[in-house]
Amino acid sequence: MTQQLFATDALLPTGWARNVLITWDGTGRITAVAPNAQPNGAAVAPGPVVPGIPNLHSHAFQRAFAGLTEYRGESQDSFWSWRNLMYRFAARITPESLEAIATWLYVEMLEAGYTSVCEFHYVHHDQGGTPYADDATLSLALLRAAQRAGIGITLLPVLYQTSGFGAKPPRADQARFIRSTDNMLSLLERLAPAAQAQGAVLGLAPHSLRAVPPDSLATAVQGLTALNAQAPIHIHIAEQTQEVDDCVAWSGQRPVQWLLEHAPVDERWCLVHATHMTPQEYLDAARTGAVAGICPTTEANLGDGIFDMPLWLQHGGRWGVGSDSHACVNAAEELLMLEYGQRLSLRQRNVLATAAQPEVATAMTLQAVQGGAQAAGRAIGGLAVGEQADLVALDAQHVALRDLPAHSMLSAHVFGSHRTSAIDSVWVAGQQRITGGRHTQHDAAAHAFVAARSATIAPD
Structure with missing residues (x-):
């Protein structure tokens, strides 16, 4: 099934573009990247998409x-x-x-x-x-x-x-x-x-x-x-x-x-x-x-x-x-x-x-x-047709990013935030894996990790 995401700003291989509509197919491959577009009912990213x-x-x-x-x-x-x-x-x-x-x-x-x-x-x-x-x-x-x-x-x-x-x-x-x-x-x-x-x-x-x-x-x-x-x-x-x-x-x-x-x-x-x-x-x-x-x-x-x-x-x-x-x-x-x-x-x-x-x-x-x-060795080279829809949406309302232009938001994410804190959403092959900065399995995976680590470092 075709899916779409609209980004007010998106980082394409050629640089930043405005009002970008990204479309991908049921396999998670990007089929269209349209700058200067309208949302047309697509989900809207909460911030710049990279x-x-x-x-x-x-x-x-x-x-x-x-x-x-x-x-x-x-x-x-x-x-x-x-x-x-x-x-x-x-x-x-x-x-x-x-x-x-x-x-x-x-x-x-x-x-x-x-x-x-x-x-x-x-x-x-x-x-x-x-x-x-x-x-x-x-x-x-x-x-x-x-x-x-x-x-x-x-x-x-x-x-x-x-x-x-x-x-x-x-x-x-x-x-x-x-x-x-x-x-x-x-x-x-x-x-x-x-x-x-x-x-x-x-x-x-x-x-x-x-x-x-x-x-x-x-x-x-x-x-x-x-x-x-x-x-x-x-x-x-x-x-x-x-x-x-x-x-x-x-x-x-x-x-x-x-x-x-x-x-x-x-x-x-x-x-x-x-x-x-x-x-x-x-x-x-x-x-x-x-x-x-x-x-x-x-x-x-x-x-x-x-x-x-x-x-x-x-x-x-x-x-x-x-x-x-x-x-x-x-x-x-x-x-x-x-x-x-x-x-x-x-x-x-x-x-x-x-x-x-x-x-x-x-x-x-x-x-x-x-x-x-x-x-x-995978088709994950960016927001372009034929590549996999691996996308990260920054949080435009994060205090380090708010009211900045998109290119400055990315700079603030790398150099001025706590780094993970400014990430809102992540998609892999078109499937959303992170929402509001959290993975659905965050707590369960963390609990299992701590138990595995404790068992591994425990003295014989």
């Missing part, structure tokens, strides 16, 4: 220990000491707790302006590292969580085989992650019908160059391409300087340099973090058409460093944002942190504004939507 932002990098289970690692456990804490704590937590996850944690997380994402998520999923087996009777158990739990919350999902099962460059054997606390390449390709075949049934996209995530040897990486990419030549491929790369140093010691090349010379990197790929690159690597990576997956709040939380966004954009690079470890679950907060990181690094303001879009919040939103859609 495209929902795809979250291009998520480890769902990590939401349950957000805030629990903010103490100094070593003389100098780092990503690597944090990782040890994360492994201890991952060892206690059950299928039931993962589904409860992910369901709440996805509700949070929707309430915070994300309408789609790329789930980088690497906890595969039971607590002892033994495959479940149904090897897809934990993957299916994530698909169910996304379906229950009503968020779009790109599921990226993670290939993880070694503990370091040079095919170092996996550590004991990595046993839940380990799969052979053939086993991973079998898992993707097993998951394909379930993913297709709910409109999900299925891709692959070679975890990192330190966790996937070269032969396995090549075989996995070839196998995935044989299953689906358009399937997205995501990989952690150059997140930490130690990773860069270890890669050089192993291969004589930096991680991004090695990857570009040894893998068929193109528009299907998402280079997650890519924090530590040389100017030549920025140029070469951007030329592939791959998306840079920037996770500003996690990168700040872990002390990773700051991506050189002006240099990336200078070369035409594409990017999107993710909440990664979910220290923060808020689309606007990621944009704010991204811009503020650039300001602190460069001692400039409005760094990510463009000549076409001088309002930095507008420019960042449009770019994050386009890059996130590409990384997700």
Whole structure:
């Protein structure tokens, strides 16, 4: 059945437009976007309508220990000491707790302006590292969580085989992650019908160059391409300087340099973090058409460093944002942190504004939507015909937004409100999931999450 929404102001791929009538069909695809229109009986949005932002990098289970690692456990804490704590937590996850944690997380994402998520999923087996009777158990739990919350999902099962460059054997606390390449390709075949049934996209995530040897990486990419030549491929790369140093010691090349010379990197790929690159690597990576997956709040939380966004954009690079470890679950907060990181690094303001879009919040939103859609492998690239009706309506009566022009309302949402507080309504594939800022399952999902977290962190 055809549905319509009228917006006094809407952010289209070309910029802001007035009196926009958006029409979509029963599948949730936009069939018409008409500026300078009349409501004609359509529902009227409570404020400016902007495209929902795809979250291009998520480890769902990590939401349950957000805030629990903010103490100094070593003389100098780092990503690597944090990782040890994360492994201890991952060892206690059950299928039931993962589904409860992910369901709440996805509700949070929707309430915070994300309408789609790329789930980088690497906890595969039971607590002892033994495959479940149904090897897809934990993957299916994530698909169910996304379906229950009503968020779009790109599921990226993670290939993880070694503990370091040079095919170092996996550590004991990595046993839940380990799969052979053939086993991973079998898992993707097993998951394909379930993913297709709910409109999900299925891709692959070679975890990192330190966790996937070269032969396995090549075989996995070839196998995935044989299953689906358009399937997205995501990989952690150059997140930490130690990773860069270890890669050089192993291969004589930096991680991004090695990857570009040894893998068929193109528009299907998402280079997650890519924090530590040389100017030549920025140029070469951007030329592939791959998306840079920037996770500003996690990168700040872990002390990773700051991506050189002006240099990336200078070369035409594409990017999107993710909440990664979910220290923060808020689309606007990621944009704010991204811009503020650039300001602190460069001692400039409005760094990510463009000549076409001088309002930095507008420019960042449009770019994050386009890059996130590409990384997700889904038609969620904005308010345009043929794209999915993933929409966010701001609350024009919110005190931070009231009586402002629409482009300033978006700026106030990102830079001047509590961020989630200015979101009124969210639609995914034309289905309204958030009304008055709340998900219908908010309370039930929150209760289940708290119970799952308590069980997971409780002492034996």
